[in-house]
Amino acid sequence: MKSITHFVFGYGSLICPKSRAVTSPEQAHKIATPVMVQGVERVWSKRTNRGMTAMGVRFVKDASCVGVILPVTNGELAAFDKREMGYDRVPLQLEDVGGVPFLSEQHYEEDDHDVFLDAKKQNNTQAIQIWVYVQRVIQPPTADHPIVQTYVDTILRGCLSISKNSPPSSFPAPKAGIRRNFQTTKTASHRPRPQTILTMKASKEFG
Numbered sequence: 320m321k322s323i324t325h326f327v328f329g330y331g332s333l334i335c336p337k338s339r340a341v342t343s344p345e346q347a348h349k350i351a352t353p354v355m356v357q358g359v360e361r362v363w364s365k366r367t368n369r370g371m372t373a374m375g376v377r378f379v380k381d382a383s384c385v386g387v388i389l390p391v392t393n394g395e396l397a398a399f400d401k402r403e404m405g406y407d408r409v410p411l412q413l414e415d416v417g418g419v420p421f422l423s424e425q426h427y428e429e430d431d432h433d434v435f436l437d438a439k440k441q442n443n444t445q446a447i448q449i450w451v452y453v454q455r456v457i458q459p460p461t462a463d464h465p466i467v468q469t470y471v472d473t474i475l476r477g478c479l480s481i482s483k484n485s486p487p488s489s490f491p492a493p494k495a496g497i498r499r500n501f502q503t504t505k506t507a508s509h510r511p512r513p514q515t516i517l518t519m520k521a522s523k524e525f526g
């Protein structure tokens with residue numbers, strides 16, 4: 320019996336190849352498949368021990384979330400479990416995961432996408448399992464745990480590595496209610512250093 324192939328759905332920093340490679344160097348050479356997941360919505364919701372708020376997701380009817388799925392070995396899966404402390408790894412249903420409507424077929428021509436595409440076409444739920452990391456507790460940004468510019472930049476670099484077009488935004492840029500907790504300058508040594516200023520144009524990029 321053929322073994323199942325595991326994938327992790329990346330919706331935040333895991334979209335970025337360099338960020339994935341920090342946890343698993345082999346991920347630098349693996350091609351992630353762009354997907355849209357139905358019933359999932361991004362939310363700024365995970366306060367970290369580094370004094371910032373990271374991205375999370377929640378299950379919401381009629382919502383959708385664009386990201387990438389990463390093929391992972393059992394060893395890599397364990398490594399990502401360790402990285403995503405405070406998150407639970409939850410299975411996604413294959414029927415809820417599909418291609419990204421605003422991307423052309425050229426984005427799916429690499430052979431690396433075939434495992435997912437074939438399983439999707441045949442609705443073969445025995446061939447693959449897709450996982451998503453969901454924060455255990457939703458904790459919105461605060462002054463002590465702001466949204467940090469470098470974290471946003473990491474996500475946007477990952478988005479731009481997939482597509483430089485500007486589709487309708489599915490990325491929650493800082494806005495009313497949390498903008499005051501968006502950090503664009505370094506105010507504490509344990510927080511990441513900012514690199515660029517988030518623009519509305521950038522917030523509309525892939526992902």
